[in-house]
Amino acid sequence: MLIILQSDVSESQVEHVLARVAELGFKAHLSRGTYRTIIGLIGDEQKISPEPLKAIPGVQDVVRVLPPYKLASREAHPQPSVVDVAGVKIGGGHLAMIAGPCAVEEPDRMDRIAEAVKAAGANIFRGGAYKPRTSPYAFQGLGEEGLKILREVGDKHGLPVVTEVMDPRCVPAVEKWADMIQIGARNMQNFVLLTEVGRTRKPVLLKRGMSATVEDLLMSAEYILSQGNSQVVLCERGVKGFDKVTRNLYDVASVAVVKGLSHLPIIVDPSHATGRPDLIPPCALAGVAVGADGVHIEVHDCPEVAKSDGPQALLPRQYAETVAQIRKLAELLGKSISTVSK
Numbered sequence: 568m569l570i571i572l573q574s575d576v577s578e579s580q581v582e583h584v585l586a587r588v589a590e591l592g593f594k595a596h597l598s599r600g601t602y603r604t605i606i607g608l609i610g611d612e613q614k615i616s617p618e619p620l621k622a623i624p625g626v627q628d629v630v631r632v633l634p635p636y637k638l639a640s641r642e643a644h645p646q647p648s649v650v651d652v653a654g655v656k657i658g659g660g661h662l663a664m665i666a667g668p669c670a671v672e673e674p675d676r677m678d679r680i681a682e683a684v685k686a687a688g689a690n691i692f693r694g695g696a697y698k699p700r701t702s703p704y705a706f707q708g709l710g711e712e713g714l715k716i717l718r719e720v721g722d723k724h725g726l727p728v729v730t731e732v733m734d735p736r737c738v739p740a741v742e743k744w745a746d747m748i749q750i751g752a753r754n755m756q757n758f759v760l761l762t763e764v765g766r767t768r769k770p771v772l773l774k775r776g777m778s779a780t781v782e783d784l785l786m787s788a789e790y791i792l793s794q795g796n797s798q799v800v801l802c803e804r805g806v807k808g809f810d811k812v813t814r815n816l817y818d819v820a821s822v823a824v825v826k827g828l829s830h831l832p833i834i835v836d837p838s839h840a841t842g843r844p845d846l847i848p849p850c851a852l853a854g855v856a857v858g859a860d861g862v863h864i865e866v867h868d869c870p871e872v873a874k875s876d877g878p879q880a881l882l883p884r885q886y887a888e889t890v891a892q893i894r895k896l897a898e899l900l901g902k903s904i905s906t907v908s909k
């Protein structure tokens with residue numbers, strides 16, 4: 568960390584800053600230039616926040632040298648992490664193909680969709696039992712009954728299952744019934760929830776908040792990792808944009824950015840990123856092309872009666888075509904779609 572002092576800083580202020588630095592347990596390297604005096608802190612800067620230092624009289628700015636996330640950083644873990652979801656590997660050349668309806672619906676329909684996505688090449692089945700809806704009058708999900716349906720259908724078709732948790736009180740139920748716990752965009756900075764899922768040892772799918780920076784996303788991952796749960800997969804699902812031509816703004820470059828900063832696997836969700844079935848296949852390929860470790864797509868056999876997100880759902884046939892294209896690209900890149908070992 569570097570403390571940049573104001574141009575008119577007094578000698579007594581410099582002494583005061585040096586005393587504070589020593590109090591924090593850091594060594595200081597004082598560098599007096601013609602226009603500015605800079606103090607370099609020697610020690611583990613990730614243990615402290617720059618904020619209080621900025622409040623010391625005579626300090627102009629405090630600049631980090633290392634990222635504020637430690638466990639999520641590449642420095643901490645140069646090799647890419649591989650997350651194992653009940654036998655399905657994500658990362659290190661293994662692609663996750665997560666598919667299913669937005670919400671868990673009746674068992675027969677779930678059964679049909681699971682059968683179709685499995686045949687198409689999906690390796691993890693999804694569906695929300697607790698739905699984060701903008702309107703309190705919209706379908707809120709089937710709750711624990713939905714978790715059981717998802718589990719049964721997943722088991723029948725040999726697919727691990729992922730589902731969202733919104734409330735820390737529901738973590739034990741989701742942990743019990745699911746193979747992977749999803750934190751949705753709206754809860755990416757629900758720190759109580761992140762801590763709670765961090766205490767489990769279930770893999771976590773952490774979706775980027777709609778107004779979150781890449782650093783915010785990695786700091787949220789850090790919450791989970793710091794609780795001892797190392798099984799975190801990130802997900803780019805679009806951020807708020809100004810143009811309504813797509814549901815969100817698909818920040819595909821962020822995937823490559825995250826790859827440089829972190830060892831954690833990151834997948835893409837072109838369904839929520841674009842909200843448009845016609846754009847999902849090309850945007851899925853774009854995600855894999857920039858280095859994504861998997862693709863998350865919503866699939867429904869009859870979108871017009873879907874309980875949520877019907878307009879963005881792919882039909883099973885369209886999903887199968889998309890996976891076939893992803894498979895070709897994956898081969899080109901020396902990657903492969905993980906097989907289900909259950």
Ligand code: PEP
Nearest residue numbers: 669751752753774804839
């Ligand atoms: C979902 O996966 O159905 C969902 C609600 O996604 P997001 O949190 O990215 O909006």
Ligand code: MN
Nearest residue numbers: 669865875876
């Ligand atoms: Mn959805």
